[in-house]
Amino acid sequence: MACTVLIGAQWGDEGKGKIIDVLTENVDMVVRYQGGNNAGHTVEIADERYVLHLVPSGIFRKETICVIGNGVVIDPIALLTEITELTGRGLTVNGRLFISDRAHAVFPYHLALDASKERERGQKDGTKIGTTQRGIGPTYGDKIMRTGLRMSDMVATDFAARLTARLDEHNRMCVATGAEPLKTDSILPRYLDAAKTLKPFVADTISMLNKAVNAGKSMLFEGAQGTMLDIDFGTYPFVTSSNASAGGACTGTGVPPQRVDRVVGVIKAYTTRVGEGPFPTELKDETGEKIRAKGREFGATTGRPRRCGWFDAVVARYSAMINGVDYWAMTKLDVLDEMKTLKVCIGYECDGKSMDTVPASIDQLSRCKPVYREFEGWMTPTTDVTRFEDLPDKARAYVDELCKLTGVQLGILSVGPRRANTLRIAL
Ligand code: GDP
Ligand code: IMO
Ligand code: MG
Numbered sequence: 001m002a003c004t005v006l007i008g009a010q011w012g013d014e015g016k017g018k019i020i021d022v023l024t025e026n027v028d029m030v031v032r033y034q035g036g037n038n039a040g041h042t043v044e045i046a047d048e049r050y051v052l053h054l055v056p057s058g059i060f061r062k063e064t065i066c067v068i069g070n071g072v073v074i075d076p077i078a079l080l081t082e083i084t085e086l087t088g089r090g091l092t093v094n095g096r097l098f099i100s101d102r103a104h105a106v107f108p109y110h111l112a113l114d115a116s117k118e119r120e121r122g123q124k125d126g127t128k129i130g131t132t133q134r135g136i137g138p139t140y141g142d143k144i145m146r147t148g149l150r151m152s153d154m155v156a157t158d159f160a161a162r163l164t165a166r167l168d169e170h171n172r173m174c175v176a177t178g179a180e181p182l183k184t185d186s187i188l189p190r191y192l193d194a195a196k197t198l199k200p201f202v203a204d205t206i207s208m209l210n211k212a213v214n215a216g217k218s219m220l221f222e223g224a225q226g227t228m229l230d231i232d233f234g235t236y237p238f239v240t241s242s243n244a245s246a247g248g249a250c251t252g253t254g255v256p257p258q259r260v261d262r263v264v265g266v267i268k269a270y271t272t273r274v275g276e277g278p279f280p281t282e283l284k285d286e287t288g289e290k291i292r293a294k295g296r297e298f299g300a301t302t303g304r305p306r307r308c309g310w311f312d313a314v315v316a317r318y319s320a321m322i323n324g325v326d327y328w329a330m331t332k333l334d335v336l337d338e339m340k341t342l343k344v345c346i347g348y349e350c351d352g353k354s355m356d357t358v359p360a361s362i363d364q365l366s367r368c369k370p371v372y373r374e375f376e377g378w379m380t381p382t383t384d385v386t387r388f389e390d391l392p393d394k395a396r397a398y399v400d401e402l403c404k405l406t407g408v409q410l411g412i413l414s415v416g417p418r419r420a421n422t423l424r425i426a427l
Pocket of ligand 2: 008011012013014038039040041129130131132133134135136137223224225226229238239240241274275276300
């Protein structure tokens, strides 16, 4: 299957985990390239439901090697919890999971800063981001400030001294600002233990991946979050702190761009968003609630209700452009089975002008009014359909139109959470 980058084309939770699991059938390695345990990727296999936060979604295929790349930020305790859970459910992780020695680690002071920053923002109207409180922003902040600790520091002999220095610095700041300092004595042994347990997984994944790609191995780069949450291309500042878009796959793994053969964009047949920030097609009414209930739209990481709305072709086109999407893997069509009519946003109207792309200014985006095209619903269950030709005509017309509006061909259509609910069209 060569090298494929898989990204979320909207605001996350598009069903990336499910599609990665399906595509892994034909792939040697699956590599996470950014984000951290803010991600929640669900994979349903028979009656089992797994939610992965850091471990790549290729872990369910025995032969597949899984790599957490240098662009990911790793909470060591969260990763160990996840490994323990997976092992407890009968999966083998040893010898199949590798962690980049260049990946930055999340520590308790990052979690504390994420929480306090959100509290502070919460007191000012309209500035709270609604983060997952997993310390993601502060950890990437440390990386950019060149003050972070990486997995290579965690496995170094003087890790205790390096972490103590960072904790002391944090606590000095707490004292200066009147915040509660962290208890170094209880933190240190836990993280030293974690470092010891994680050591066998830590590797020079950059050399490993390049050797594998040069030897003709196939790879799937697993994006987390979505393009509209990308630090550069998303609805800044209501975004995450990494490059969730396709470009992140190279910087987050060390595999050069010429090695990437294609980009698959995972996109829902409607739109959702968790957390704060503008969302032009949001439905704050019964229709939005109906989608939330049928689509089980509650965060896989935090359990928060997801905001729901119509498909936004402006966002999808923008996403296709930035990521160079070759194929859509369109998910959750079945969620729309009981809608009498459907709407698709084909453009925006803002301050009396038409717009066909996403503006940089979130104030302007907040003023954008969607221009809708209406579709008749198919009012027929689609979950058991196994061939695209067997879908109701109106469902096919809806999907075809979304592809036409966005200029991207359909690779996969997903009509349910399980492996079997997948129509493979061109992938
Ligand atoms: P991710 O973060 O992109 O991996 O997506 P999440 O796992 O956070 O959310 C997607 C949710 O939709 C999960 O509960 C999946 O099991 C579920 N899902 C994926 N594809 C489909 C689909 O085609 N139909 C339905 N009904 N559910 C789906
Ligand atoms: P997956 O990979 C949906 C959102 C948060 C918040 C913003 C910043 O499962 O699609 P952060 O904790 O990253 O600093 O939060 O980003 N967010 C996600 N929304 N899916 C995700 O991941 C997300 N990861 C972060 O809700 O609005
Ligand atoms: Mg998710």
